[in-house]
Amino acid sequence: MASERITSLQVAQRAGVSQSAVSRVFTPGASVSKATREKVMRAADALGYRPNVLARAMITGKSRIIGLVVAYLNNQFYPEVVERLSVALQDKGYHVLVFISRNTAADVQKVMTEILDYQVDGIVLASVSMSSELAKRCHEHGIPVVLFNRVQDDPGMSSVATNNHLGGRTIAAHFAAAAHRRIGYIAGMEQASTQRDREAGFREGLREAGLSLAARELGNFEYGQARAAALEMFAGRDFPDAVFVCNDYMAFAVMDVIRSKLGLRIPEDVAVASFDDVPIAAWPAYDLTSYRQPINRLVAGTVDILMRRIEDRDAAPEHVKLDGELMLRGSTINAGES
Template sequence: MDRSKKSSQRRRANVNIHDVARRARVSIATVSRVVNRIPSVDPELAKRVWKAVDDVGYVPNTQARALVSGRSRILGLIVSEITNPFFPELVQEFENLAVAQGYEVMIGSTNYNTERTESLIRRMLQRSVDGVAVMTFGIEEELVHTLVDHGFPLVFVDAGPELPNVRVLKVNYGDGIREAVQHLAALGHRQIAFISGPLQMRTAAIRRDAFRNAMAELGLTVPATSMVEGKHTMESGKAAMEQLMKTPAPPTAVVCSNDMTAIGVLHALDETTHQVPKDISVVGFDDIHLAQFMLPPLTTVQMSCRDLATAAVEALRAGIESDHPKFVQREWPIQTRLVVRRSTDFPRGSLPAQSKVAAKGAARPATSAK
């Protein structure tokens, strides 16, 4: 009863700019100008056009728009794996910001798979995205090359090629990790171990170095057996912790390169008689949503998704919309900070009970657990 209107074949275009023009008794050029808010149109006329738009229910066709303007108003977002809880949060923020700026976002996960990644890039090319944010936290060389060749604005995390259209989100791992180490040291820990991510992943190496430096600053040494390489997964975290417990002088605290690793550590300890935090303190990194849901809720270094997303979208927009893309800053700083929850405490028997409260207060910075 309603769809008989225009069913020449299968669904064809809805109403178009001509319908609006006819109804408002103006040319299509004027409609276009009104819709795009080009100020040279008489306000009265504009009002008439808007009314017509409303009356006929006109929605501009993005494909046509993109075709003629050369910009798709789509931003690509490449992450490692969408099922890793860190990323949905990032995606969400990114999407909100992009949409607020009139962009759509095309999401893809590499799953650490070259073939998949290549197809992903090809897809983005085909849809002619206006720019791509690569938030994989690991440089995958080929990916970089393919993308760079095509000349559209690019954003990487931590490091990226020295090219005019590339911006880099510089995460300040040092601050957060130093806070974590100092927090543990203030609680009385001296034997602090570190479970890193896969070291060929650049971000993993950077985090590890940040840990080493923070320890050195406090004059604490880290025996080789206290540095274990994991894979940023729960399983690897569990395995790493089991290995740490076998060493002659097991640590009283463990700092992990990401939260999933820390969760693995919690699991490993759950299978022993050790309790967290009474026997061993655990610190994660990322502050994924899940961290606060663990038992006990995880003390962790927060890397704000919102900050990351904001910087990424802004850097991309700057590259796309600026008249002088060359002069846009190349590096965008991102802060990290410790969030203290319940997985860290004094090492067993380290302090007399009555001084605990004071020390605790001192050792626990900004306890904003959410």
């Protein structure tokens, strides 16, 4: 037979304090004296008491839960994002529920319906798009949403992202300065704002240098498709002498193909640059020039906006773009230039 559940009233009686004092001790951010906290914690430990989070959520209307939705975890950038966002939100006294979405309209709809069933206090969408219908539904429920590393045309959606356009332009300028003239691009998912903005910035940077894109293939942010794209782009004799790959995860596949399948040298035959600067990019096996996303500032900005919107549901939406930094390494010519 299960043991009897210890109540907050029993803890209060043992500690010699009011039941409301016990509640304040177990409420993140609530005001309570050090002496009261110590008495309550001693009594709770002795009795084996743990607060009923779900019951408290029903009473207060606040679950202290944040829904975190990611499209994929095979890209090395996102496990780090999930970890840092989770830690930052836990430091604010929130529990994090992680959901994986395939980023299709139907799947996002399904996942978001599940999240709303948990009566979450807020939602972070990491590289997941939301339909206007779902955005409206969240607004009607008073649930704030922040897009991480993604922007949408809807001005009512708060977002925090790297300046992807600037990153693309910076890589184009780097290639131009290294005297590359036949330049290729391997794209991510066409509908993703990160893909769209990085390519637009890259093309603009090429135009500013008097250059144009010589070759383009689609990698869809997938390792296998990026390999196929590289085989298509570099199999002929008139292949590019430099290629910008939309993210590091695909760039690793492209570099593997260039070296292992095609027998070409990096950077002597083909210079390779990418975007994200995940830790593996700095490994000697890749030594990849990559535009670093400012992940700590992205996480801090996301959490700050979310907290403000939880406190004030009528707060105006915020749109933040943060500049990153091109990390020059051995996969491009003149990697040591300033």
